[in-house]
Amino acid sequence: MSFDVLQDKIRAMKNPTVAGLDPKLEYIPPHILEHQIALHGTTLRAAAEAVLAFNCGLIDALCDIVPAVKPQSAYYEMLGSCGIEALERTIQYAKSKDLFVIADIKRGDIGSTAAAYSQAYLDCVSIGSETFEPFPCDAVTVNAYLGSDGLRPFLETCEKRDKCIFALVKTSNPSSGELQDLIAGDRFVYTVVGDLIQRLGKGTEGQYGFSRMGAVVGATYPMDLRSLRRRLEHVFFLVPGYGAQGGSGDDVRHAFNQFGHGAIVNSSRGIICAWQKTGKNGTDYQDAARAAALEMRDDLRRFISIV
Amino acid sequence: MSFDVLQDKIRAMKNPTVAGLDPKLEYIPPHILEHQIALHGTTLRAAAEAVLAFNCGLIDALCDIVPAVKPQSAYYEMLGSCGIEALERTIQYAKSKDLFVIADIKRGDIGSTAAAYSQAYLDCVSIGSETFEPFPCDAVTVNAYLGSDGLRPFLETCEKRDKCIFALVKTSNPSSGELQDLIAGDRFVYTVVGDLIQRLGKGTEGQYGFSRMGAVVGATYPMDLRSLRRRLEHVFFLVPGYGAQGGSGDDVRHAFNQFGHGAIVNSSRGIICAWQKTGKNGTDYQDAARAAALEMRDDLRRFISIV
Numbered sequence: 164m165s166f167d168v169l170q171d172k173i174r175a176m177k178n179p180t181v182a183g184l185d186p187k188l189e190y191i192p193p194h195i196l197e198h199q200i201a202l203h204g205t206t207l208r209a210a211a212e213a214v215l216a217f218n219c220g221l222i223d224a225l226c227d228i229v230p231a232v233k234p235q236s237a238y239y240e241m242l243g244s245c246g247i248e249a250l251e252r253t254i255q256y257a258k259s260k261d262l263f264v265i266a267d268i269k270r271g272d273i274g275s276t277a278a279a280y281s282q283a284y285l286d287c288v289s290i291g292s293e294t295f296e297p298f299p300c301d302a303v304t305v306n307a308y309l310g311s312d313g314l315r316p317f318l319e320t321c322e323k324r325d326k327c328i329f330a331l332v333k334t335s336n337p338s339s340g341e342l343q344d345l346i347a348g349d350r351f352v353y354t355v356v357g358d359l360i361q362r363l364g365k366g367t368e369g370q371y372g373f374s375r376m377g378a379v380v381g382a383t384y385p386m387d388l389r390s391l392r393r394r395l396e397h398v399f400f401l402v403p404g405y406g407a408q409g410g411s412g413d414d415v416r417h418a419f420n421q422f423g424h425g426a427i428v429n430s431s432r433g434i435i436c437a438w439q440k441t442g443k444n445g446t447d448y449q450d451a452a453r454a455a456a457l458e459m460r461d462d463l464r465r466f467i468s469i470v
Numbered sequence: 471m472s473f474d475v476l477q478d479k480i481r482a483m484k485n486p487t488v489a490g491l492d493p494k495l496e497y498i499p500p501h502i503l504e505h506q507i508a509l510h511g512t513t514l515r516a517a518a519e520a521v522l523a524f525n526c527g528l529i530d531a532l533c534d535i536v537p538a539v540k541p542q543s544a545y546y547e548m549l550g551s552c553g554i555e556a557l558e559r560t561i562q563y564a565k566s567k568d569l570f571v572i573a574d575i576k577r578g579d580i581g582s583t584a585a586a587y588s589q590a591y592l593d594c595v596s597i598g599s600e601t602f603e604p605f606p607c608d609a610v611t612v613n614a615y616l617g618s619d620g621l622r623p624f625l626e627t628c629e630k631r632d633k634c635i636f637a638l639v640k641t642s643n644p645s646s647g648e649l650q651d652l653i654a655g656d657r658f659v660y661t662v663v664g665d666l667i668q669r670l671g672k673g674t675e676g677q678y679g680f681s682r683m684g685a686v687v688g689a690t691y692p693m694d695l696r697s698l699r700r701r702l703e704h705v706f707f708l709v710p711g712y713g714a715q716g717g718s719g720d721d722v723r724h725a726f727n728q729f730g731h732g733a734i735v736n737s738s739r740g741i742i743c744a745w746q747k748t749g750k751n752g753t754d755y756q757d758a759a760r761a762a763a764l765e766m767r768d769d770l771r772r773f774i775s776i777v
Contacts, residue, residue, distance in 0.1 A: 187586070188597065205600045237579060237586035241595050243558055243604030248551035269579055271613055272544060273643040273710075279494070279544035288548050290495065293512045297550030306578055308615045308638055310645030331615060336580040338617030345662060347652035352659060355652060403580075 165325050166377065166399045167369035169263045169301070170424055172230035177469055178460040179419070181231040181265060181401070182452075183431025184221065184253060186214040186238050190436050192445020195220075211245035214238070217448070218253045221435060222260055224449035229456050231263035233401075233429055254298055264300045265401065269331065271306030271313050278316035285317065285326045302327045304379055304401070307356050314363055314376070321375040322367060327399070328376060332357045332391065335381025335404030353387070354394070361395050371424055373399040380418065382410025382428065389417035392425070400426040406433035406459070416466035423469035430459055472632050473684065473706045474676035476570045476608070477731055479537035484776055485767040486726070488538040488572060488708070489759075490738025491528065491560060493521040493545050497743050499752020502527075518552035521545070524755070525560045528742060529567055531756035536763050538570035540708075540736055561605055571607045572708065576638065578613030578620050585623035592624065592633045609634045611686055611708070614663050621670055621683070628682040629674060634706070635683060639664045639698065642688025642711030660694070661701070668702050678731055680706040687725065689717025689735065696724035699732070707733040713740035713766070723773040730776035737766055 173179045188196065188210060196213040203209035222232065239250035250266075257264045270280045284303045287294040305317055307330045317328045333343055333353040343353040350358070357378055364374030374397045380388050382404035392400070402418045404410040405428045418426035437455035438448035480486045495503065495517060503520040510516035529539065546557035557573075564571045577587045591610045594601040612624055614637045624635045640650055640660040650660040657665070664685055671681030681704045687695050689711035699707070707725045711717040712735050725733035744762035745755035 185583075200598065205598045207595070207597070207602050207604065210595075210597045235579075235583060235586075237577070237583045237590070240554075241586050241590045241604065243590075243602070244551050244555035246604070247547075247554040251550055269613075270544070270576065271578075271615075272542075272576055273641065276492075276542060276544045279542075279548050283544070283548045283550075288514070288517075290514070290517045291507065291512045295514050295550070297514065297548065297553070306576075306613050306615055308578075308613055308649060309641050309643055310648030310650070312643045312645040334580065334616050336616055336619045338619040341617030341666065342615060342659065342662060343617070345652075345654035345659060347654050347659065352649065352652060352654065355649060359648065 165369050165375060166327055166373040167371060169231065169427065170371045170373070172263055173427065174469055176228060176230050177464065178229060179427050179463060179467065179469065180229050180456065180459055181233045181427045181429045182221065182225050182229050182434050182456060183267070183429050184218050184232050184234040185431040185435065186217055190432070191217045192438060192448045194445060207242045207245045211242045211249040214242065214246065215249040215252050219256050220449050221452050222257050222262065224453045225434070225456055226260040226262055228453065228460065231265060231427060232257050233265040233267050235267045235431070251298060254300055258299060263302070265302045265304065265329070266298060266300040267304050269304045269306050271309055273309060274312045274316055277313045281317045281320040285320045286324055302329060302377070304329045304331065306331050307359065311359065311363060318363060318375060326375070329379050329401040330356065330360050330376065332360065332378040333380045333384055333387050335383045335408055335410070339381065357391055357395050357398065361398050364397065368397055372397055373425060377401060379403065382415045383408055385414040385417050388414070392417055392420065402426055402428045406430045412462040412466045415463065419467050423467045428463060433459065472676050472682060473634050473680040474678060476538065476734065477678045477680070479570055480734065481776055483535060483537050484771065485536060486734050486770060486774065486776065487536050487763060487766055488540045488734045488736045489528065489532050489536050489741050489763060490574070490736050491525050491539050491541040492738040492742065493524055497739070498524045499745060499755045501752060514549045514552045518549045518556040521549065521553065522556040522559050526563050527756050528759050529564050529569065531760045532763055533567040533569055535760065535767065538572060538734060539564050540572040540574050542574045542738070558605060561607055565606060570609070572609045572611065572636070573605060573607040574611050576611045576613050578616055580616060581619045581623055584620045588624045588627040592627045593631050609636060609684070611636045611638065613638050614666065618666065618670060625670060625682060633682070636686050636708040637663065637667050637683065639667065639685040640687045640691055640694050642690045642715055642717070646688065664698055664702050664705065668705050671704060675704055679704055680732060684708060686710065689722045690715055692721040692724050695721070699724055699727065709733055709735045713737045719769040719773045722770065726774050730774045735770060740766065
């Protein structure tokens with residue numbers, strides 16, 4: 164679905180938060196994993212079923228207060244095909260609860276391969292006369308290192324299927340500057356990428372003014388966030404780095420425009436690992452996640468007024 | 471396994487070719503897909519079983535003349551968890567035939583996520599006291615846009631488990647220059663990435679002088695290939711773009727050092743789709759793939775002498 168749908172959900176909940184579903188095994192409450200091991204033995208299948216159960220519980224606890232979830236593909240791939248099945252079922256369950264689903268896959272490849280990825284995550288795959296949607300997401304993250312060839316197939320799919328993508332522009336990690344902050348001519352490399360995104364997306368803007376090409380811009384570099392917000396008026400931002408990585412509510416406010424629109428802030432560990440701080444060994448993981456999400460929402464509301 | 475193992479295999483076969491296993495459904499001979507649809511119905515499962523059968527047939531036809539295979543993840547992800555199971559089993563089958571397996575995943579993420587990817591593809595995953603290797607590859611491709619944070623977890627795994635990686639430096643696609651050819655200070659962006667790769671890999675060189683950090687450098691930009699070969703003495707190259715994408719034997723010779731070492735050239739469609747040119751409707755796909763691989767080997771031998 165387009166950024167209009169996401170922005171509407173954010174406005175309705177007055178909460179520009181996406182909950183990152185990054186289910187490392189040590190983030191899963193012990194009783195959930197133990198139950199699945201009792202059923203399936205100590206296997207990848209047991210771990211994957213535990214991931215799914217954990218995610219479904221989190222989605223139940225969050226779906227009326229958080230507009231979107233973002234599963235990080237790596238933690239599902241770690242469990243092989245069983246893990247990917249848990250990813251498929253997590254996406255389906257989140258969609259059944261009317262959440263906006265961003266698959267954090269950070270794929271980037273040559274045109275023909277990018278077309279395959281966009282079919283898998285944003286479109287459908289045809290076998291004979293049947294069609295299938297392996298991963299029925301609303302949006303994915305992509306890597307723009309290969310240039311526009313690798314982005315256009317995604318954009319074409321987005322237009323056809325009313326979806327959108329986020330390309331990595333300025334990432335939240337400590338070494339992001341090694342390449343992204345290089346100066347090429349009169350622009351940072353990340354600015355070149357941002358400008359490319361805005362140019363490619365031109366003409367696909369929705370009612371809030373945002374095109375189908377979004378950008379990932381980290382909370383950990385608030386001054387870059389601010390300058391990119393001003394420059395990329397039509398680009399919706401996905402903002403990682405809040406909470407565990409060090410970004411604050413005061414930092415992320417720079418991601419929003421004067422109407423409080425145009426960005427969604429991710430928190431993964433802060434929400435899904437909240438149970439580790441209550442001393443109840445994870446039996447309260449749903450309540451803990453909900454309380455953490457409400458605390459984050461209220462923190463963001465202190466800095467951002469959503470019209 | 472390290473690049474020593476790969477270089478030894480290349481020398482033994484006098485063939486620096488990697489066969490790309492990119493099984494788009496239209497590349498699979500009709501009789502294979504029809505057989506699986508008869509067994510499993512028109513389903514993702516049927517398509518995935520057809521992919522696996524096709525790959526195993528290709529591996530049987532190629533394993534004594536080609537040292538390595540490179541499955542492209544996108545074509546497996548297209549078929550959801552069934553496709554990923556086909557990827558797991560393809561990798562296992564290729565390993566059983568003593569092939570060097572490069573998973574073309576082009577992943578790139580922040581440190582903690584990069585660690586998860588490196589566990590999935592190059593290391594093992596622990597559940598309780600058990601360990602599992604979901605995708606037991608020898609090497610993967612990675613994207614360096616996030617800088618050294620996103621590469622170090624892979625490198626650490628490589629050292630621990632005797633594996634190696636290829637980071638995208640200069641890709642083969644038409645728009646690769648949009649970012650990669652920007653000039654930052656006195657270097658191209660792709661040169662900055664190449665230098666970073668060589669610096670990070672320093673100290674991990676094997677008997678042929680190549681470190682565990684390899685680079686992807688496309689055949690379609692032969693002058694860049696030549697200058698990078700001179701500059702990155704200790705970096706092993708994976709060279710896409712030969713054949714269908716336009717690179718020739720004369721182009722790819724620039725990827726090799728004076729001993730004919732330090733590179734492996736990929737061909738996907740040229741080998742796996744060779745049956746589409748013989749007029750036999752795919753019943754001869756193994757013979758056609760083998761003939762195409764021998765023709766490519768002989769073409770490369772005209773330009774490269776491997777000591």
